[in-house]
Amino acid sequence: MLYRLRAAGTLLGVTDNTLRGYADHAGIAVRRASDLTPGAPAVRVFEPDTLFRLAQWRRAQNYVKAPAAGSGPVVVTVDVIKGGTGKTTTSVETALHLQLLGLRVLLVDLDVQANATQLMGYEPDLTLDxxxxxxxxxxxxxxxxxxxxxxxxxxxxxxxxxxxxxPAGVIKKPFGEHGPHLIPADTFLGDIEPALANAKGQRELYLRQLIAASLAGATPGLDLSVYDVIVFDCPPSVSFTSTAAIAAADLVIAPIRLDAFSVKGLTKLMSEIDGLDAAYHVRPELIILPTHYAPQLARIGRMQTQLNQYRDLIAPCAISASEEFPKSLDSYLPLTLQKPTCHPSKEYRLFAEHLHGRILALAAARRRTAS
Ligand SMILES: Nc1ncnc2c1ncn2[C@@H]1O[C@H](COP(=O)(O)OP(=O)(O)OP(=O)(O)O)[C@@H](O)[C@H]1O
Ligand SMILES: [Mg+2]
Structure with a gap:
């Protein structure tokens, strides 16, 4: 993918002029269309890698807010006990925008359906042969x-x-070193569910303990301390894996389809969080993200009445229904990178900005508690 100034500026959330300034001062090579296609105009074109580099450069210049060094990753688990509500789409689109906002993000696909892995450009169903x-x-x-x-x-x-x-290759870098990283899924991921079920002790806490062990340098080959955010994309059903991901989370995002009654899944998720709090005193913050929003849908009115009881938890933005999302999965490229200026991509950007604020607050609170 190559982006002209306007699309590239939209991805970084800056004007054309600001982006020109970045390109002139960051010391990062930016190509011209004419270098790539003879006869094309000599306009600047930005590859995803260039944009992710610029996002990190901007952070290094303190042009954007970022967690203080050594804060450790904020864990964001995307889960609701209901299929097809937009969990994977939210995980991937949000991970990209957070990275473009200057954070270092690791996306972890916890679902054997491996849709997040596919959206990030991989073929989860093929063997090497x-x-x-x-x-x-x-x-x-x-x-x-x-x-x-x-x-x-x-x-x-x-x-x-x-x-x-x-294994050294467990972390994939689909858009290069400076883009979001990925621990992908395939059908073998299914092995972790029985392994967790048979594990002795507090199996709900193993994922949390794994992260803590990595931060203490006790997982050779995996250093999670280099990330500001870890995003877990969960499977739709209740599983030991998703419960462990909720118990590991600082923040849970529950995408709720506004065109279908998915509030029950939310109620179940909340009682799961209550259960973890009662057993282990862990209580992640919850953010409800309305998805598949379309003003003409009659059901939406009824859904909103149901959702009203949770109004303090609802994100200040929603994601519209758009046929562009299924198309983006088919083409193995997230919508944000495919069509940066389209309306739903911008809605995910707004949501990521909201989340960015919460992540900074959680990282700061953690540092205060540690000191
Ligand atoms: N806002 C939206 N508007 C229209 N279609 C969407 C939207 N968000 C996601 N979709 C599409 O709906 C389908 C389900 O979305 P997604 O895979 O993100 O949901 P999920 O909750 O992860 O599903 P699963 O429970 O199977 O893991 C996909 O085809 C996706 O492209
Ligand atoms: Mg999914």
Whole structure:
């Protein structure tokens, strides 16, 4: 993908002139269309990698707010106990915007459906042999998943031994070093559910403990301290995996489809959070994000009445219904990067700005508690 000034400026949330200034001062090479296509105008064109570099440069200049060094990642779990509400779309689009806002984001796909992995450009269903047969680049397939991280951790715990070194390729960098990173999923991810179910002890807390162990340097091959945010995309059903992801979270985002009655899934999620609080004194903050919004839908009025009881938890923005989202999944590229200036991409940007504020507040509160 290549973006002209307007689209690139939209992705970084700045005007054309500001972006020109960045391009002149950041010392990051920006290409011209004429370099790539003979006869094209000599206008600047930005690749995703260039934009992510500029986002990190802007952070280094203190032009944007970021958590203080050493805060450790804020964990954001996207979950609601209902299928097809926009969890994966929200995880991916939000992860991209947070990265463009200057944060360092790790997205973790916890769903064997692997839609987040696919949206980030990978083929979760192909083996290496099949990839070769179909002419798919080996780098585009998935070999290690979150199972490659969690299983050694659980083994170490059960045997009271140090965690063995994790595979170097477990973290994918679909848009380069400076873009959001990804721990992908494939069908083997299914192994973690029985492993968690059979684990002794407080299995709901293992994911939280894994993150803590990584921050203490006890997971060789996986350093989570380099991230400001970890985003977990959860499967739709109740599972040990998603419960552990909620227990690990500082913040849970529950996307609720406004064109379908998904409030029950929200009620179940809230009682799950209450249960974790009662058992372990962990209570992530909850943000409800209305999705599939379309003003003409009669059901929306009724849904909004139901949602009113949760009004303090509802994000100050919603995501419109748009056919562009399913198309973006089919083309293995998030909508934000495909059509940065379209309305739903901008709505996810607004949501990410809201979330950014919450993340900064949570990181600051954590530092205050630690000192
Ligand atoms: N705002 C939206 N408007 C229209 N379609 C959307 C919207 N958000 C997501 N979709 C589409 O709805 C389908 C389900 O979305 P998504 O995969 O994000 O939901 P999910 O909650 O992760 O689903 P699952 O429960 O299967 O994991 C996808 O085809 C997606 O492209
Ligand atoms: Mg999903």
């Amino acid at each position: 099949e990839a070769e047969a179909y002419g798919v680049a080996p780098a585009a397939i998935v070999q290690d998943t979150f199972a490659s991280v969690l299983m050694p951790f659980l083994e170490g715990r059960q045997r009271n031994q140090p965690v063995r070194t994790l």
